[in-house]
Amino acid sequence: MRTTLAFQVCRSQDAEALVTLRIAAMRPSLEKAGRFDAQRARERFLAGFQSEHTQWILCDGQVAGFLVVKPQADTLLLDHLYIHPDFQNRQLGATALQHVFARADAANLPVRVGALRGSDSNHFYQRHGFVQCDETEWDIYYLRQPQSAR
Numbered sequence: 001m002r003t004t005l006a007f008q009v010c011r012s013q014d015a016e017a018l019v020t021l022r023i024a025a026m027r028p029s030l031e032k033a034g035r036f037d038a039q040r041a042r043e044r045f046l047a048g049f050q051s052e053h054t055q056w057i058l059c060d061g062q063v064a065g066f067l068v069v070k071p072q073a074d075t076l077l078l079d080h081l082y083i084h085p086d087f088q089n090r091q092l093g094a095t096a097l098q099h100v101f102a103r104a105d106a107a108n109l110p111v112r113v114g115a116l117r118g119s120d121s122n123h124f125y126q127r128h129g130f131v132q133c134d135e136t137e138w139d140i141y142y143l144r145q146p147q148s149a150r
Contacts (some may be wrong), residue, residue, distance in 0.1 A: 010054040022056045025082035029119040076104045078113040
């Protein structure tokens, strides 16, 4: 059976549902790092939430995750990419990245992303062409250069 993936712009009133999904998706990584704090996760997300840069990821019409792509002066910042645990390991994250890459490549812009140190997301981003460019105590940052049209 073929899966249909779609993207839908979020609205400001979606903020609480986004926070809930973010916490569900991040909890295992944060617990592994000894840094799980639901209130901090909520506050961090809401402090930077801009609905116009946020898209639901719909799998066969059901909310499977979301992504946030913020235009910067010379890059696209993939600020968040979360797939709900019930939808993980179905290539939805990879398909969502292709959606972001198409936009970045059309604008000839690199994509920047950060991942929690020790999180499985580090391997995910590296597998999809991101190269480490910076790090802090808790996060590792990656960059993916734009690809020319073939």
